[in-house]
Amino acid sequence: GQQVMQIPQYQHVQEGEDFTTYCNSSTTLSNIQWYKQRPGGHPVFLIQLVKSGEVKKQKRLTFQFGEAKKNSSLHITATQTTDVGTYFCAGLGAGNNRKLIWGLGTSLAVNP
């Protein structure tokens, strides 16, 4: 079946370092969404990418959707302690398979 692989599973950085998490789908996606879950909290929607090759920015966060619409990345520049949490990607299947497929998430820890 359809799968979305997300790497790395964990990342530990010093405050001020950059961070990147990657998602790869086994099939072409209609869109990809990113969510953030703070420790003890619930996932919160960050952004949605729809177009092939799309790049979107939110302050220090940069999101990319691959040309083939099968992979995506989230890059955080100069991490802060407020960035701590787990970042999930979720891809929407293409065609008639309109089901959201979740990656397992990347847990980010930031040392002050």
Added chain:
Amino acid sequence: DGGITQSPKYLFRKEGQNVTLSCEQNLNHDAMYWYRQDPGQGLRLIYYSQIVNDFQKGDIAEGYSVSREKKESFPLTVTSAQKNPTAFYLCASRGLGQQETQYFGPGTRLLVL
């Protein structure tokens, strides 16, 4: 103040008991979802409902049941048939035409004693 509410925040259950988790939304969303999250794991879909009086099984429906009698409400029952029910349960909803963007409630942590 629009949003999704889940209650209770923490729930303790004795083995062999059924328990029902509440999920209510006032966002006028058509679709609602139940996920299970285990420590350090991703989200696994239990059940979802696209419209009132209709619902479908997700990836791990065994041992769970749902109902969708009202648009605002999508309760989840964890039955005694669920062998490993201790987990964090998340409810989400999605509005029509929002391209599957989901909005989550605060979750219920279920602990079986």
